[in-house]
Amino acid sequence: MNTMINFDSAMIKKYDCHGPRYTSYPTAVEFNAEVSNDVYIDELDTSRQSSKPLSLYFHIPFCQSLCFYCACAKIITKKHERSIPYLERVYKEIQHQGALVGSRRVVEQLHFGGGTPTFLSDEQFKVLFDNIRENFTLAPVEQREFSIEIDPRAVRASTIPLLRELGFNRISLGVQDFDAKVQKAVNRIQSVEQTFDVLDAARAAGYKSVSVDLIYGLPCQTVASFKKTLDIVLQKMPDRMSIYSYAHMPDKVRSQRTLNADDLPDPATKLAIFEMTVNYLQKAGYVYIGMDHFALPTDELALAKQNGTLQRNFQGYSTHADTDLIGIGMTSIGKVNDCFIQNQHTEEAYFDAIEDTGLAVRRGYKLSKDDCMRRDIIQALMCQNKVIIADVSSKYQINFFDYFEKEMTNLLSMVEDKLVTFNDKEIKVTNAGQLLLRNVAMIFDAYIKPKNDKVIFSSTI
Numbered sequence: 001m002n003t004m005i006n007f008d009s010a011m012i013k014k015y016d017c018h019g020p021r022y023t024s025y026p027t028a029v030e031f032n033a034e035v036s037n038d039v040y041i042d043e044l045d046t047s048r049q050s051s052k053p054l055s056l057y058f059h060i061p062f063c064q065s066l067c068f069y070c071a072c073a074k075i076i077t078k079k080h081e082r083s084i085p086y087l088e089r090v091y092k093e094i095q096h097q098g099a100l101v102g103s104r105r106v107v108e109q110l111h112f113g114g115g116t117p118t119f120l121s122d123e124q125f126k127v128l129f130d131n132i133r134e135n136f137t138l139a140p141v142e143q144r145e146f147s148i149e150i151d152p153r154a155v156r157a158s159t160i161p162l163l164r165e166l167g168f169n170r171i172s173l174g175v176q177d178f179d180a181k182v183q184k185a186v187n188r189i190q191s192v193e194q195t196f197d198v199l200d201a202a203r204a205a206g207y208k209s210v211s212v213d214l215i216y217g218l219p220c221q222t223v224a225s226f227k228k229t230l231d232i233v234l235q236k237m238p239d240r241m242s243i244y245s246y247a248h249m250p251d252k253v254r255s256q257r258t259l260n261a262d263d264l265p266d267p268a269t270k271l272a273i274f275e276m277t278v279n280y281l282q283k284a285g286y287v288y289i290g291m292d293h294f295a296l297p298t299d300e301l302a303l304a305k306q307n308g309t310l311q312r313n314f315q316g317y318s319t320h321a322d323t324d325l326i327g328i329g330m331t332s333i334g335k336v337n338d339c340f341i342q343n344q345h346t347e348e349a350y351f352d353a354i355e356d357t358g359l360a361v362r363r364g365y366k367l368s369k370d371d372c373m374r375r376d377i378i379q380a381l382m383c384q385n386k387v388i389i390a391d392v393s394s395k396y397q398i399n400f401f402d403y404f405e406k407e408m409t410n411l412l413s414m415v416e417d418k419l420v421t422f423n424d425k426e427i428k429v430t431n432a433g434q435l436l437l438r439n440v441a442m443i444f445d446a447y448i449k450p451k452n453d454k455v456i457f458s459s460t461i
């Protein structure tokens with residue numbers, strides 16, 4: 001895909017608004033307290049006989065130091081013993097959720113995120129995995145996609161091979177940027193050497209896929225400085241790269257107030273950085289998967305993009321078709337049937353809830369038929385960059401153009417701007433439109449409230 005297009009200042013102004021990243025639809029902003037432990041238990045009850053595979057997500061919230069840009073749910077501490085009472089509750093939750101799910105359903109996907117999962121000791125990883133194995137049925141090794149986020153600044157040499165032994169086959173390394181000025185501005189000092197050491201160790205241990213995460217839009221970044229970071233990463237040609245757009249929301253994320261807003265690249269520079277990245281990585285041999293993801297042509301994500309089986313979920317893009325997702329740990333999000341569930345937000349509330357009932361549901365969302373339709377359309381735009389009209393019409397028994405009359409009228413302006421095309425068979429996102437995928441998806445989002453979204457969602461550019 002060549003995205004060489006001249007986004008003039010009027011166009012940047014027009015599309016530089018605030019909107020979701022659509023790792024779910026509706027987004028977590030719509031979650032409400034009507035979804036409780038009882039609703040979740042009912043959903044698990046009805047899904048128990050399903051043969052749909054499962055995904056498990058574990059949230060390990062601890063980090064040794066604060067990166068100023070970070071909006072994740074985390075607890076900053078150097079005291080490793082804080083993980084002990086947390087894991088005790090996690091083991092209880094595993095036991096409880098495992099019993100509710102039953103042994104019939106098979107776990108194909110598993111992800112450890114945070115925070116910093118490698119805050120845990122090797123011994124803690126072993127015990128945690130014993131608990132998972134005892135309470136869930138894991139898929140045969142060749143069907144598994146087990147992944148973990150690694151902070152190269154906070155991992156022991158012994159941990160990489162141990163995680164491989166435990167069954168992890170994908171690893172993603174947090175980098176963000178190698179430029180010294182940027183690292184200082186965001187309070188994340190990380191050398192190329194320590195990053196490459198972990199990456200080499202992951203390859204030596206036989207991980208199927210090694211991924212590197214970067215962020216564009218951070219303070220002091222320029223097109224030239226970010227290109228240098230890409231050049232460094234390209235020396236190792238990781239299987240996947242995630243290039244996330246920095247979400248500056250200081251009203252919502254306190255630590256971002258520490259950043260000097262004057263140092264942030266303006267929307268035109270930010271878009272130029274991303275456009276350079278898309279073209280540069282494609283020239284280097286990567287396939288642009290969509291939004292913020294790139295993969296080598298031999299990687300499963302690239303193959304899934306090619307054969308139309310790509311999925312979008314809370315971890316970004318995935319190759320696994322519609323699984324139910326069980327979230328474990330504070331703030332974790334799950335999805336069973338057409339219902340989202342999210343755990344308690346604070347450590348204290350999570351501990352109390354687990355002690356009381358073994359579950360910690362704080363809120364969630366049950367999708368209506370209209371939600372499901374819009375979710376499918378947004379998923380198709382995000383993953384295949386096109387919507388087949390007949391697929392939606394026949395699945396939901398609607399006349400697409402009647403049902404989405406307002407949306408299709410709103411899309412006309414994007415057609416004029418050469419971001420999308422449509423006819424009676426399909427809606428298609430152009431190469432230029434792929435840089436503004438969120439804006440295209442927002443047309444079909446029934447919950448966008450222009451006046452309020454500035455404090456809720458990040459900028460789409």
Ligand code: SF4
Pocket residue numbers: 062063065066067070071072074114115116151174
């Ligand atoms: S970016 Fe990662 S390591 Fe830094 S504070 Fe956030 S979760 Fe912790």
